[in-house]
Amino acid sequence: MIAIIDYDAGNIKSVEKALQLLGQEAVITRNPEQILQADKVILPGVGAFGDAMGKIRKYGLETVIQKVTEQEIPFLGICLGLQLLFESSDEAPGVKGLGILKGEIRRLPEQEGYKIPHMGWNSLELVNDGRLFRNLPEHPYVYFVHSYYLEAADEGIVRAVTDYTTKIHASVEQGNVFACQFHPEKSSDVGLQILRNFVEL
Numbered sequence: 309m310i311a312i313i314d315y316d317a318g319n320i321k322s323v324e325k326a327l328q329l330l331g332q333e334a335v336i337t338r339n340p341e342q343i344l345q346a347d348k349v350i351l352p353g354v355g356a357f358g359d360a361m362g363k364i365r366k367y368g369l370e371t372v373i374q375k376v377t378e379q380e381i382p383f384l385g386i387c388l389g390l391q392l393l394f395e396s397s398d399e400a401p402g403v404k405g406l407g408i409l410k411g412e413i414r415r416l417p418e419q420e421g422y423k424i425p426h427m428g429w430n431s432l433e434l435v436n437d438g439r440l441f442r443n444l445p446e447h448p449y450v451y452f453v454h455s456y457y458l459e460a461a462d463e464g465i466v467r468a469v470t471d472y473t474t475k476i477h478a479s480v481e482q483g484n485v486f487a488c489q490f491h492p493e494k495s496s497d498v499g500l501q502i503l504r505n506f507v508e509l
Contacts, residue, residue, distance in 0.1 A: 310507070311346035313373070314338045315363040317353030317388060319491070326493035330504055340372045348382045348507065349373075351389035352493075354453065357413065358400030360388055370406065377408050380484040382509045390480070390487035391456060399456050409482060410461035416454075419473040425455040430470045430478075430490075438467025438481050440488070440505050448498040450478075450490040458489060 312323055314336045327334040335342060343349055351373065353360060364370050376383050385393045394405050397413035405413075416424050431447040441448070457476040460466055468479035468488075479488045486506060492499035 309346050310334045310348045310350060311343045312336045313343065313349065313351045313369060315353070315360065315367055315369055317355045317360055317363070319354040319387070319493075320352050322491075323350060323352045323386065323493045326500060326503055327507070330500065330507060332507055338367050338369060340368065343369075343372050344375060344379070344381075346381065348384070348509070349376050350384045350386065351392065352386040353388035353392075355388050356399060357388070357391055357397040357405070357456070358403045360392055361400070361403050361405060364392065364406075373406060374408070377483075377485055382506065383485050384506050385485075385487035386493070387454060387489060387491055390458060390489050393485065393487055394458065394460075397456060408485060409465065409480065409487070411477070412459050412461075413456045414459050415456055417473045422473050424473075425453060426472045427453045430472060432468040432470050432478055432490075434468050436464065436467050436481075438479060439509065440479060440481065440486055440502050441467065442505050444498060444501055450488075450492065450495040450498055450502075452478075452490045454489060 391413045394411045398415045465480045465482045470478045492502040
């Protein structure tokens, strides 16, 4: 069973649907026992960093997420879920993230000819042999919706990068913790393969 953490963020249902397409049992929950008993855990989400961290703390999910990562249950953060795993964000100065991974979330720099938020398809450059990207072409196209991007402290955890007004760390992997800035559940066959790779870990 795959637990999808419910903290009132947007876009959770589309992750559930993508997993069901892969024949997986997925449960949207904020029940700590259910989350800790899951085979895999996903933290999806669209929304604002500060508001999201407030909800995670309100629902007592911060400790649960820490336990999941300590118990080495495979864990996937998607979009805002990636950003929350890190220490802080320009979007919410003074608000601490989960701090499970080291790095900062920065606002995308303005550049003529580029719209922010970044919405649309971009190709990834795959690096460091990420397990989420097995059986994919060298430069797969995936779907992004974001105004902030990850600058990981350790480039050794980065598994995919892309460029949009700056170099973006688009996916990371450290031990049992995986995260994508893009939306695999909205990235067609490539995205389904990424989710399949996660499910089959």
